[in-house]
Amino acid sequence: xxxxxVPIKISEGVNIIIGQSHFIKTVEDLYETLTSSSTxxxxxxxxxxxxxxxxxxxxxxDKSLESxxxxxxxxxxxxxxxxxxxxxxxxxxxxxxxxxxxEVTSIYCATANPVEVIVAETEQGRGILGVIDGVKPxxxxxxxxxxxxxxxxxxxxxxx
Numbered sequence: 001x002x003x004x005x006v007p008i009k010i011s012e013g014v015n016i017i018i019g020q021s022h023f024i025k026t027v028e029d030l031y032e033t034l035t036s037s038s039t040x041x042x043x044x045x046x047x048x049x050x051x052x053x054x055x056x057x058x059x060x061x062d063k064s065l066e067s068x069x070x071x072x073x074x075x076x077x078x079x080x081x082x083x084x085x086x087x088x089x090x091x092x093x094x095x096x097x098x099x100x101x102x103e104v105t106s107i108y109c110a111t112a113n114p115v116e117v118i119v120a121e122t123e124q125g126r127g128i129l130g131v132i133d134g135v136k137p138x139x140x141x142x143x144x145x146x147x148x149x150x151x152x153x154x155x156x157x158x159x160x
Contacts (some may be wrong), residue, residue, distance in 0.1 A: 001122050007074050008115040015091050016115065017084040017098060019107040023051055024101045027057045028084060033101055035061065037094045042087040044069040050079025076117050078126040109133045
């Protein structure tokens with residue numbers, strides 16, 4: 001077995017969701033889930049099929065995000081994983097709905113941070129062991145930091 005680190009970089013203003021699923025129907029079901037979540041959401045998604053023709057299946061309503069999702073899925077290259085790239089929305093807007101898609105088995109991350117995907121490769125194939133999402137903590141939140149956090153959440157409309 002060989003361990004690999006796959007660095008994933010996304011553009012400013014884009015969020016990524018990486019998860020695992022178990023069936024080719026995932027692409028159409030995720031597409032329907034995302035399009036019905038918001039009229040302004042822009043997204044691309046890719047799914048690594050792990051049997052039969054073993055293709056990277058893809059769809060989306062934004063061709064550049066769809067193309068980038070395929071590129072990222074190709075870099076990760078693990079069976080039955082999916083990549084969703086979001087613009088004009090945050091993962092919090094769609095994550096519970098994505099989790100409820102009947103083929104989805106797990107979510108590895110939902111973030112706008114740089115991500116490193118830890119992959120194990122054997123003779124049979126590749127699988128995600130986990131992800132590194134962003135950087136390690138630099139300290140503990142103080143009172144000023146708490147106020148900034150609260151102000152930020154209100155500024156972007158998630159708290160009143």
